[in-house]
Amino acid sequence: DADVTQTPRNRITKTGKRIMLECSQTKGHDRMYWYRQDPGLGLRLIYYSFDVKDINKGEISDGYSVSRQAQAKFSLSLESAIPNQTALYFCATSQGQVDYNEQFFGPGTRLTVL
Amino acid sequence: AQSVTQLDSQVPVFEEAPVELRCNYSSSVSVYLFWYVQYPNQGLQLLLKYLSGSTLVKGINGFEAEFNKSQTSFHLRKPSVHISDTAEYFCAVISNTGFQKLVFGTGTRLLVSP
Numbered sequence: 001d002a003d004v005t006q007t008p009r010n011r012i013t014k015t016g017k018r019i020m021l022e023c024s025q026t027k028g029h030d031r032m033y034w035y036r037q038d039p040g041l042g043l044r045l046i047y048y049s050f051d052v053k054d055i056n057k058g059e060i061s062d063g064y065s066v067s068r069q070a071q072a073k074f075s076l077s078l079e080s081a082i083p084n085q086t087a088l089y090f091c092a093t094s095q096g097q098v099d100y101n102e103q104f105f106g107p108g109t110r111l112t113v114l
Numbered sequence: 115a116q117s118v119t120q121l122d123s124q125v126p127v128f129e130e131a132p133v134e135l136r137c138n139y140s141s142s143v144s145v146y147l148f149w150y151v152q153y154p155n156q157g158l159q160l161l162l163k164y165l166s167g168s169t170l171v172k173g174i175n176g177f178e179a180e181f182n183k184s185q186t187s188f189h190l191r192k193p194s195v196h197i198s199d200t201a202e203y204f205c206a207v208i209s210n211t212g213f214q215k216l217v218f219g220t221g222t223r224l225l226v227s228p
Contacts, residue, residue: 004157040123042218042219042220104159107156108155108157
């Protein structure tokens with residue numbers, strides 16, 4: 001079984017709709033992250049969370065919000081989707097306390113906003 | 115702030131040939147360096163990382179990378195590639211002075227042909 005799962009894996013939606021992407025992990029890690037990947041731009045950090053009560057904005061948080069429902073669950077919401085939010089979204093986790101620990105990635109959610 | 119440059123967006127190579135994927139970084143402080151690989155339709159997984167010590171780092175699947183502080187480079191090499199190495203490779207850097215986000219390069223697509 002995968003350690004980091006993301007649902008849905010693919011989603012097509014329309015401009016203005018609210019969308020939630022979910023991430024669950026069984027690794028027992030404290031830290032969780034949301035990234036988006038765009039062709040030619042690599043991965044960019046949207047939000048990160050060090051624990052349930054510690055949530056921080058990344059470099060491209062505008063238009064997104066997150067919720068850390070439990071240590072194992074970290075959801076990303078697009079309150080009103082727009083076409084330039086079409087991208088591949090990844091959730092990742094890492095063990096806490098040090099920054100150089102490996103990040104473990106989920107399989108990604110491909111989101112298309114029409 | 116840190117930045118990462120991967121000059122080659124795509125590297126075609128024949129099976130069993132050697133390959134080098136280039137990565138240069140910019141930072142005013144000391145950093146940790148990483149190479150991640152993304153196979154088609156999958157999330158990223160760690161190939162190797164440099165934290166300190168020996169500048170030659172060995173990773174999974176026969177890959178290795180050499181940290182060169184004077185040239186601010188962290189090039190990835192493999193002496194003989196396989197078809198299964200076809201993937202996208204991301205170099206990433208993080209500062210070792212308090213939490214900074216993991217900064218990814220734009221990626222290099224390695225295409226191995228028979």
